[in-house]
Amino acid sequence: xxxxxxxxxxxxxxxxxxxxxxxxxxxxxxxxxxxxxxxxxxxxxxxxxxxxxxxxxxxxxxxxxxxxxxxxxxxxxxxxxxxxxxxxxxxxxxxxxxxxxxxxxxxxxxxxxxxxxxxxxxxxxxxxxxxxxxxxxxxxxxxxxxxxxxxxxxxxxxxxxxxxxxxxxxxxxxxxxxxxxxxxxxxxxxxxxxxxxxxxxxxxxxxxxxxxxxxxxxxxxxxxxxxxxxxxxxxxxxxxxxxxxxxxxxxxxxxxxxxxxxxxxxx
Amino acid sequence: xxxxxxxxxxxxxxxxxxxxxxxxxxxxxxxxxxxxxxxxxxxxxxxxxxxxxxxxxxxxxxxxxxxxxxxxxxxxxxxxxxxxxxxxxxxxxxxxxxxxxxxxxxxxxxxxxxxxxxxxxxxxxxxxxxxxxxxxxxxxxxxxxxxxxxxxxxxxxxxxxxxxxxxxxxxxxxxxxxxxxxxxxxxxxxxxxxxxxxxxxxxxxxxxxxxxxxxxxxxxxxxxxxxxxxxxxxxxxxxxxxxxxxxxxxxxxxxxxxxxxxxxxxxxxxxxxxxxxxxxxxxxxxxxxxxxx
Numbered sequence: 001x002x003x004x005x006x007x008x009x010x011x012x013x014x015x016x017x018x019x020x021x022x023x024x025x026x027x028x029x030x031x032x033x034x035x036x037x038x039x040x041x042x043x044x045x046x047x048x049x050x051x052x053x054x055x056x057x058x059x060x061x062x063x064x065x066x067x068x069x070x071x072x073x074x075x076x077x078x079x080x081x082x083x084x085x086x087x088x089x090x091x092x093x094x095x096x097x098x099x100x101x102x103x104x105x106x107x108x109x110x111x112x113x114x115x116x117x118x119x120x121x122x123x124x125x126x127x128x129x130x131x132x133x134x135x136x137x138x139x140x141x142x143x144x145x146x147x148x149x150x151x152x153x154x155x156x157x158x159x160x161x162x163x164x165x166x167x168x169x170x171x172x173x174x175x176x177x178x179x180x181x182x183x184x185x186x187x188x189x190x191x192x193x194x195x196x197x198x199x200x201x202x203x204x205x206x207x208x209x210x211x212x213x214x215x216x217x218x219x220x221x222x223x224x225x226x227x228x229x230x231x232x233x234x235x236x237x238x239x240x241x242x243x244x245x246x247x248x249x250x251x252x253x254x255x256x257x258x259x260x261x262x263x264x265x266x267x
Numbered sequence: 268x269x270x271x272x273x274x275x276x277x278x279x280x281x282x283x284x285x286x287x288x289x290x291x292x293x294x295x296x297x298x299x300x301x302x303x304x305x306x307x308x309x310x311x312x313x314x315x316x317x318x319x320x321x322x323x324x325x326x327x328x329x330x331x332x333x334x335x336x337x338x339x340x341x342x343x344x345x346x347x348x349x350x351x352x353x354x355x356x357x358x359x360x361x362x363x364x365x366x367x368x369x370x371x372x373x374x375x376x377x378x379x380x381x382x383x384x385x386x387x388x389x390x391x392x393x394x395x396x397x398x399x400x401x402x403x404x405x406x407x408x409x410x411x412x413x414x415x416x417x418x419x420x421x422x423x424x425x426x427x428x429x430x431x432x433x434x435x436x437x438x439x440x441x442x443x444x445x446x447x448x449x450x451x452x453x454x455x456x457x458x459x460x461x462x463x464x465x466x467x468x469x470x471x472x473x474x475x476x477x478x479x480x481x482x483x484x485x486x487x488x489x490x491x492x493x494x495x496x497x498x499x500x501x502x503x504x505x506x507x508x509x510x511x512x513x514x515x516x517x518x519x520x521x522x523x524x525x526x527x528x529x530x531x532x533x534x535x536x537x538x539x540x541x542x543x544x545x546x547x548x549x550x551x552x553x554x555x556x557x558x559x560x
Contacts, residue, residue: 002367010353104351108361110317112368113341264276264318267347 003109003122008129011095015130018088019137022081027141029075033068034151068145068152069159073228077162082205082223085134085170086198090191092130093177096123097260098190101181104267120182120260124253127178131170139163161231161238168245169226173198175252176222182260222248268293268414268445274313274323281468284309286323289464289474291445293413296436298460298477299449300550306469307449308348311416314447315345327414346407348418348449350399354392358385358402365406372411379405382431396423408435415439417448421455433459453547457481465553472553480549486541488527489515493535504530512537 008015097120100106109119139159146154180194201221208218218224225245230236269291277283284306291297299307312318313325316336325332330339352361362376380387383401391399400423407415421429429452436459439446450456456463457477464474473480491513492498498509505527507516518524 002364006364010355104347104349105353107345107347108352108364109368111315111340111345111347112365113337114368115337262319266312267317267351 003114003119004125004129006109007096007122007126011092011126011130014088014091014095015133018084018130019134022076022084022134023137023141025080026072026076026138027145029072030068030142030145030152031149033071034149036071037151067155067158068142069154069162070232072142073162073232077166077226077228077231079202079205081166082169082202082226085166085173086195086202088134089127089131089170089174089177090195090198092127093123093174093181093194094187094191096126097178097181098184098187101185101265101267102187106265107267110265110267116260117257120178120257124175124178124256127174128171131167131174134170135163135167138166158232158234161234162228165226165231165238165241165245168242168249169222172222172225172245172248172252175249175256179252179256179259182256182263185266268328269297269314269416269447270324270326271310271313272324274310274320274325276309276313276318276320277469278309282306283469284313284320285469287466287469287471288323289471291447291462293443293445294440295462296440296446296448296460298456298463299447299466300451300453300456300463301449301466302451305466307466308418309469310466311345311348311418311447311449314339314416315343316340342413344407344410344412344415346403346415346417346420348422350396350403352391352399352402355390357390358387358394358398361391361402362387362406362409366409369410371409375411376405376409379409382435383428397425397428400424401428404432408439413444415444415446415448417446419450420448421450421452429455453550465550467553486524487515487517488524489513489540490531491537491540493537497534501530501534 097106100109106119110116142154142159145152176197177194180197181190184190184193201223204217204221205223208215208221208224222245225241227236227241231238271290272288274287275283275285277285282304287306287310289297299310301307309318313320314327314332316332316339319333327339328342330342332339356364365371366373366376383404385394385398385401387402389398391402394402400421404420407417421432424432433455436446436448440461448456448460460477462475463477463480465472490501492501493512495509495512498512498514502509502514505514505516505522507514516522516527518527
């Protein structure tokens, strides 16, 4: 518990900043939604955009926007969330493992009678707590908008589907970034390799939206397991996606434990 | 208490540790001497379970340093060579965290803070090297462990703090602690260590009782005479050469210091200068010997 508490204290500011920042963005969109709908501004803007761009942002709605989640599904969860999630978890994994290994700060913990497994488990738990905080803050502001913003109504089940899927996606990316962070002595190298894979995933997601022929690219990306269109419609196999994300998370977290246990550390 | 048996860890040719063996018993201060990159920190990291040996065996208190690292660290106080701590934390927060992680007593922390005082409310990133070193020393010794591994413990400390550190080491030794410390600071090693090992390119060159090492050393002196003629005559007597009014020589079994003093009574001597501290001289002697083909 001491390690977890200390790591949370050390990394509390960036975790809170991401959670509050994304939540304020969601709250702003939710607050603007009624006036955007009334003025027809949103519909007009979307009609002006090329269909490829709309698909890249997972705007597939042809029937209009019935709900603020329809707007958020494209404007936040379609692509922005994936980018923010990647940056958030990359920087957190770097702060928890890659950087302390690189600059030697890790010895503060490893000189104490604790095992590397205990430190890795603590880092993993901190990443999970941070991911859960982000999703809970986001959920909370959307509920606030539902309760207090006139003209905003959020379907509870759809919101739960979104947030649970988002949380499992964060756990899976978190496992991957933590694993890469255990592999290298050099923080920048760990950051660029994990970042490279996540940027490739984002590029594949965008590329898949450019034409029907490129749709296969979506399946090369972990973000295909967070399909906002299916989440909005309640179609698709959410449980399959959650199971695969759980598998990815378990695999990379277990690899992080094994990899870090066997490494020689020059700290 | 601390045992390294034929430990080898090769990073690159001549880099790492090669067949290194030594032991440190309770109540002993063991000095580990060598230039940068010789392998001192690698040996200490080996003992801390941070590096896995290619071959050989390292144990502390009977526990294997790689496989039983948790048990090892329970009985070891460690002072790293580079003090890297989270910059956002204050000294007080770091000590509090270390106290919790190591289950150490707060009274011992207060006692150590009196010996090595510094402003504990300062953030790490604002601390000078000396302050960080004092913080690390307090953190290391407040554990009151039976074994201490100290990598360059006086680096950055002022002379007063160095003296206090040596006094602390002496007290810990008297309490039966086993202490391994690496240093470049020869006077402090001479004062504090019972045994010493010289390491070069990952290999132990010599390991012996420190007093034996110093006794066996051939010490170099430089004598300045008032007259050039005296310098010339003295140089001829001892089979050396003069440099203006100065003559340098190294004591040997044939040319002892007592003999030289007898010669010098006949001359006008201005200064007598010993070129290096005893242990430093031993160190330089072994290093130059190894380097010569």
